[in-house]
Amino acid sequence: MSIVALDILTTAAILFVVASGLMMILGVMKLINFAHGAFLTVGGYAAYLTTQAGISPWLAMPLAGLFGFFAGLIIERVIVRPLYDRPLDAILATWGLGIVIGQLITLGFGREVQFAASPLSGTMALAGIEYSSYRIAASLIALIIAGALTALLYLTRFGLNARAVIMNETLARGLGIDSQKVRALTFGLGAGLACAAGALITPLLSVDPNMGLPWLVNSFMLVLVSGVSIPSLLLASLLLGGAQVLVSTYLSPILGGLTIVVLAALILRINPKGLSLD
């Protein structure tokens, strides 16, 4: 029973990290970033390159995050900013961007599976259960990221500005907040989080040009259900991720793969606001 509890907690934590970048961008920019899956893949390849360069695998995640942040700033300036007034086109542009990134990766690295080193191997005893050390470490990292994001949003000037833009962008601009700068930094932050998440999940997976794709759908569903708020994204990850683990464990892993999507659709059908509080 308790091994299932650990499965639920670690799955939820990983889902949270994977979805957080998508949520940040949706909140501030009102933009569903369909390149999110490709950003995750880029993070995986960043981890692969880190391994190739002989750098400690612990540094893969921060390096991937930094790379994603700067790449995100450039992408925002070149692709997203000219389309601010055409939200639908902007969404399509991110979708196209995702395809382009995927193909560039295929060109550069080939289609085959690559391998990145894991910073931690083996198991540790937790409450009498032998459990994968890396999954536990990944969950702790997820909690740290949740904490850091909360601190960023509630304790810093940037966070205050970002929240103002989330609530009412016109009013925020009227009060002298440079919303363009907030948008640019947010896109960088979202891309950086996505790349870091890609590097985080890589030791559990294989690195290939499509590795991010299955996660895009789940992140999208989680963010739709949770709305823009860190606590409600945590709740959504726990609820939907937990349901996925339970269905996989007690019914069938094949149905488990559908759980998040089906449950999200049901929740939104009953309550169009999902889990968000406002």
Added chain:
Amino acid sequence: MMTRLLSTLAVVAALTTGPALAEESIKIGIPVGLSGANSVVAPSVVQSAELAAEEINASGGILGKQVELVVADDGSGAQGAQRAFDSLVFQDKVNVLISMETSAARNAGLPIVNRGKVPYIYTSFYEGRSCSPWMYVNAWVPEQQVAPIVDHFMKEFSAKTYFLVGSDYAFGRGMLEFTRSYVESKGGTVVGEEYLPMDGSDWTAIISKLKAANPDALITSTAGGAPNVTLTKQLRAAGVNIPYGNLAVDEGTAKAMGADATGIFIAASYITGIDSPENKTFLAAMEKKFGADLKTPNDLSVPQYEAVYLYKAAVEKAGSTDPQAVIDALDEVSFTGPRGSITMNKQRHAPLTMYLGQVQEDGSVSVIQSFSNVDPGEQCPQLAN
């Protein structure tokens, strides 16, 4: 260098003889999973076909005609295979299809093969009992592969309880169905049998069930490539260290996985360490042709090499590339290649020498035991000769 020379020659020949060359060459279609689940192994398959074609062309071709390879990506799945087979059979009008593919891709391609009436040599090990008047198979089926692993586990580890994990597709389910009946026929029990969709990568729940069931041994049968890697990594991360037989891993993948693959048992008809002159010549020729780009030859790529030669032998016996004549000749010819002498004379399948191996720490596979001329059993009684 050799390739460049040959392609220069081909260009010169094309310039001098014009379109006649295109009609005179023998086209071999290779639908293969360059993307998707098979993407790890597919390049090695293409390489071994290239070596066979180069060798055959260098020694005068087949019936005096040069061999031309047409490679198409089937995306490792049914949809891609339909496109790949369709364009190879009806647009490129290939003389024969020779390919290693997923069972999903093979099953999607077979109706097209039957419609186009093109000989098809399937070179991938698979779950068995796929029959078509146009198809031959020169790789192993469960009857030939499962027994060595299960027998070894029962004898060496006294394993009574087994847990089975697979990818949810024809090969995964077919192999494990056979494994279950074989284990039960030998007095063992299967305490769990779990599947994940082919593109699934999160094995968490299955691994937790495995640990709860606490079996003596584990046997897996995933799609080659990514699913095999993710499952093995997550098993090791979860500290699963019981005897682990993998029905779908090849030496190349095992090597790339590094430490996580150590200790895995495999049963295969080809292992690079086979000590025969044919194998040594083959390995040296591969090394010479591809150098640093060489993908480790394996149990999926070597049958591809041999199948090109089997096709050559059949065409030469039939005296033409006429599809029906080639099909009639294919079960009578043999070829002695890296895996030994292969004849596809058992209901369109081939008796094979099987090797039980274990992955070592450096990623190489050491042979523990070999079993000669293992019979494929009743595969296609309706096509018996």
